[in-house]
Amino acid sequence: xxxxxxxxxxxxxxxxxxxxxxxxxxxxxxxxxxxxxxxxxxxxxxxxxxxxxxxxxxxxxxxxxxxxxxxxxxxxxxxxxxxxxxxxxxxxxxxxxxxxxxxxxxxxxxxxxxxxxxxxxxxxxxxxxxxxxxxxxxxxxxxxxxxxxxxxxxxxxxxxxxxxxxxxxxxxxxxxxxxxxxxxxxxxxxxxxxxxxxxxxxxxxxxxxxxxxxxxxxxxxxxxxxxxxxxxxxxxxxxxxxxxxxxxx
Amino acid sequence: xxxxxxxxxxxxxxxxxxxxxxxxxxxxxxxxxxxxxxxxxxxxxxxxxxxxxxxxxxxxxxxxxxxxxxxxxxxxxxxxxxxxxxxxxxxxxxxxxxxxxxxxxxxxxxxxxxxxxxxxxxxxxxxxxxxxxxxxxxxxxxxxxxxxxxxxxxxxxxxxxxxxxxxxxxxxxxxxxxxxxxxxxxxxxxxxxxxxxxxxxxxxxxxxxxxxxxxxxxxxxxxxxxxxxxxxxxxxxxxxxxxxxxxxxxxxxxxxxxxxxxxxxxxxxxxxxxxxxxxxxxxxxxxxxxxxxxxxxxxxxx
Numbered sequence: 001x002x003x004x005x006x007x008x009x010x011x012x013x014x015x016x017x018x019x020x021x022x023x024x025x026x027x028x029x030x031x032x033x034x035x036x037x038x039x040x041x042x043x044x045x046x047x048x049x050x051x052x053x054x055x056x057x058x059x060x061x062x063x064x065x066x067x068x069x070x071x072x073x074x075x076x077x078x079x080x081x082x083x084x085x086x087x088x089x090x091x092x093x094x095x096x097x098x099x100x101x102x103x104x105x106x107x108x109x110x111x112x113x114x115x116x117x118x119x120x121x122x123x124x125x126x127x128x129x130x131x132x133x134x135x136x137x138x139x140x141x142x143x144x145x146x147x148x149x150x151x152x153x154x155x156x157x158x159x160x161x162x163x164x165x166x167x168x169x170x171x172x173x174x175x176x177x178x179x180x181x182x183x184x185x186x187x188x189x190x191x192x193x194x195x196x197x198x199x200x201x202x203x204x205x206x207x208x209x210x211x212x213x214x215x216x217x218x219x220x221x222x223x224x225x226x227x228x229x230x231x232x233x234x235x236x237x238x239x240x241x242x243x244x245x246x247x248x249x
Numbered sequence: 250x251x252x253x254x255x256x257x258x259x260x261x262x263x264x265x266x267x268x269x270x271x272x273x274x275x276x277x278x279x280x281x282x283x284x285x286x287x288x289x290x291x292x293x294x295x296x297x298x299x300x301x302x303x304x305x306x307x308x309x310x311x312x313x314x315x316x317x318x319x320x321x322x323x324x325x326x327x328x329x330x331x332x333x334x335x336x337x338x339x340x341x342x343x344x345x346x347x348x349x350x351x352x353x354x355x356x357x358x359x360x361x362x363x364x365x366x367x368x369x370x371x372x373x374x375x376x377x378x379x380x381x382x383x384x385x386x387x388x389x390x391x392x393x394x395x396x397x398x399x400x401x402x403x404x405x406x407x408x409x410x411x412x413x414x415x416x417x418x419x420x421x422x423x424x425x426x427x428x429x430x431x432x433x434x435x436x437x438x439x440x441x442x443x444x445x446x447x448x449x450x451x452x453x454x455x456x457x458x459x460x461x462x463x464x465x466x467x468x469x470x471x472x473x474x475x476x477x478x479x480x481x482x483x484x485x486x487x488x489x490x491x492x493x494x495x496x497x498x499x500x501x502x503x504x505x506x507x508x509x510x511x512x513x514x515x516x517x518x519x520x521x522x523x524x525x526x527x528x529x530x531x532x533x534x535x536x537x538x539x540x541x542x543x544x545x546x547x548x549x550x551x
Contacts, residue, residue, distance in 0.1 A: 004354050004355050004357065005355070007354050008354050008355055011351055011354065012343070012351070014343060014347065015342045015343070080340050080341075080342065083340075084338055084341060085335065085336050085339070086340060088338060089338035089352075090355065091303055092301060092327060092330075092332045092334065092396075093327065093352065093356055094323065094324035094327045094328065094355075247305060248298050248304055
C-alpha cells in the first residue's frame, strides 16, 4: 500500500461529511454512557459514585451506537468509487481494487481509533467532572478502549469489503442495523454464543456491568479480542488480495 | 525496431465457451489516430481492457510501447498510457481540480503537467466547480485531461463521444487531431463510423470478436469490391445469359453483378456484346465508407 494511495483517500474524504459522522459517534457514545451512569441508582449519591457505572454505561453505549455508524462511514468512503468510476480510474493508474480497500481501512481505521480514544477520554473527563471518588481504573479503562477499537476496526474492515463487493449500499447499511441488534443482544448471551458474530465481541469486551444485582467490573476477554483481530486481519488480507486479482467488469 | 506502438498476437478472451475476442492481431502504428470500429458488443471494450491489463487474456499476447503488457510490467507501462474506459471518471463531491489532483498524487506528477492537460481540453475555467455540476461533455473532457496529465505516449479512449451532442463530438475530433499532431498515438473506439472516420488515419474493424479489416481508409476501399452495374436494352435476357456463371440480378432496370474482378467484368461485357445485346453503360456502384463498413460487419446493428 503506497503513501500516495493513503493521501488520495484522505483527499477524497473532503465534503463526505465524515467529520459529522465522527462527531455523532463521539457525542452519542459519551452522552449515552454518562446518561446511563447518571440514571443508575448507584450514581445518585455523590458519595457512592463509582467509575464502574461509567464503564458500564460505555459498555452499553458503544454497541448501541457504533455498528451502524461504522457501516455509514465505510459506505460513504466506498460508494464514491462505484459512482465516480473510481475503481477503473485507479486501476489505470496502477492501483488495484484491493489496494484501494486497504488504503480506505488504513485511513478510516485511524479515524475510528481516534474516535474510540476520544469517547473513552471524554467519559473519563465526565467522571472527573462529576467528582467520582477514587482514582479511575486507568488500566481497565484503556484496556476496554483498546478492545473496543479492535472490534471497531474488524467491523470497519467487514463493511468496507461489503460496500466494495455490493454496489447497492443499502445492503451494508442493513447489515449495520442487524449488527446493532446482535451487539445489544449479545450482552445477554452466554460468552460462547457471543463469539459467533463480530458484533458479539462488544459484549466480550465489556468492562463493567451488573452481576446478581451488584455493579461490578469485569476483565475484558482480551484473548478472544486478540483472536478476532488475527482472524479479521487475515480474512481482510485474503479478500482484498482476491479483489486485486479481480478483472475489470 | 517495430514502428507499432501496440501489437497483439492471437489475442483471445473467452468467458466459458463464449469467445468475446478471438485471435486478434492488432497493429497500431506509432503517431496515428487508430479508429477501432465495430458494432456494440463486438469486443472493442474488452480488447481495450486487455491492452491496459485490466482483463487477463485467455490466450495470446499484448505488447505496448515495445514491452509485453503483464502484471509485472503493468504499473510501469500504465504511467505512460492515458486511458478513458467506459464512463468518464470523476468524484461528484469533489471539484475538477480536486479530482485531477488525485491523479497528480497517484502518479507523482508536477502541477505544470496538470495545467497543460487542463488547458489542452479547455477546462481551465471549470476546475473549481464540483464534478456533479458538470455536463457529460465536461466530464468527458475532464476524463481526457486526467488521462493526458501523465503526458502519455499512447492514449486509449473507449467511445469518448458517447452521449455527446454534435458540437461536443466535433470538439473531441479536433482534440484527437491536435493530440496526434503533438506526437501522441491515439486509439479511439466507436460503433459509429461517421464519428471517427475523418479523424482516424488507420482503421481496425471488429465484429463478433474478430478483426475484419485493419489498414488505411484507402486500403479499406480497395479491399471492398463494389457491385458492377450494367445498363442494357434487355436486362432479362442478359440475366438469363449469365445465369449459372454469375450472381446477376435486375435492380432498377440495371443488371447488378456482385464480386466481379476487373477481368471478369471484361469477360461478362464481351459475352453480352457477342450475344448481340446493346450495352449502354458499365460502372461500379459508388460506395461510401459507411457502405463498406456495413458490408464488412454485416449490418451489425449499427
